[in-house]
Amino acid sequence: MLSTSVTPNEKRKALRAGLASGTLQRFPGAFTPLSAPLIQQLGFEGAYISGAVMAAELGLPDIGLTTLTEVAQRGREISRMTDLPTLIDADTGFGEAMNVARAVHELEDAGVSGLHLEDQVNPKRCGHLDGKEVVPLDHAVQRIAAAVAARRDSDLLIMARTDIRGVAGLEAAKDRAKALEAAGADAIFPEAMATLEEFAAIREAVDVPILANMTEFGKSALFTHQQLQDVGVNIAIHPVSLLRIAMGAIERELGVLAETGTLEGAVERMQTRARLYELNDYAAYSAFDEGVFDFEVPGRLIGGAHG
Structure with a gap:
């Protein structure tokens, strides 16, 4: 009643353990707080909190218009409703390095288990649309380094998302993934991979867990969980699916x-x-x-x- 009895730190440890388990972690997008207990009851390993969904619910396009306050509030609302780990979309960090640091504190206080930061420029756009632009490597690395330095709970998962595959190709994505790992990222989110072979290439390039975004109407085919696990993916998100169904x-x-x-x-x-x-x-x-x-x-x- 009222809230989960599992502490944020316990959930963060569970997320890390799941990513290290060798079993694909399945995170449907909880588009409302009420959907979070349903995800838990049906046996999934975690709940994802999508920036695209938060924007859509406010009647906004997914171009970075949501505020840190709005995102943290939704993170808190969903995280309190489930014993499962939650992973939240922190877009580009809401500004420069100091803004990234504050975002980490706010989301940590909201009880999320992990967050991901991307390397797009502002205003950002959906990762599966054409015409994206990414920041220079040193800027992308700075965002991740700031997030890692700012966290107070060392179990909070800091994930780096890179959108460079759609801008400069797979080799550039591999190189950037390695640099983001070196900057302290606990996991890598390679956006808009086109094939299973591309996911496998990212898996080979880094030692940390990797994420597959199984969004409908995107650049990636809707691979099965087994297919993703077979190429070494550690976590799959279905970010907007429940919103689209509803x-x-x-x-x-x-x-x-x-x-x-x-x-x-x-x-x-x-x-x-x-x-x-x-x-x-x-x-x-x-x-x-x-x-x-x-x-x-x-x-x-x-x-x-x-x-």
Whole structure:
């Protein structure tokens, strides 16, 4: 009730252990706090908190318009709802080295288990769109070094994302991944890899865990978890999938409502009230409330007079 009983540090240790386990860690994108316990109940290893989703929920494009305050708040809301580790998208760090340091502190305080910082210029864009630009290598390295130096919990995972594959090719991505690892990155997120062979090349280039972004409508095919594990990928995220599923269903059913004037036919496809109450632990809140207020309060007003 109210919040997970697993501490942030315990979750961070669990994330690191999972990445070292040899088993692919599966992190669907928790697009709302309520989706986090569902991800946990269905047996996934963690929950991802996508910058693209946070922007979309605010009606914004994914070009770095969300603020650190907004991102930290969503990180806190989702992390408190699950015992699983959470990995959050910190975009380009919200500014220069000092801004990156503050972002690390804010996200650490929000209870996330790890964060990733990318090497795009501002304004950034979705990693699977053309026309991206990346910062020079020394700037990218500085972002990671600042994040590593700023963290207070050494178990907080600092992941470096590089978008250079779509700008300068695979060899450049391998070289940058090595440099980011040398700067202290605990893991590498090579964005927009085109093939399994490209993931394998990044795996060979670095010693730290690597991430595969299995976003729909992107540059990468939607490889299976087994395929990714077979080439040495350690963690797979499905960042926007739940939002896309939900919004697709919402649009379809709104069309039905507009056409027919009722949603009676859609009720069987809806989450039931009982299932909602299971996910938000309604019974535990009710029991807690009854346990606190099952006594007489001394001196309370009875019938308009002091008793």
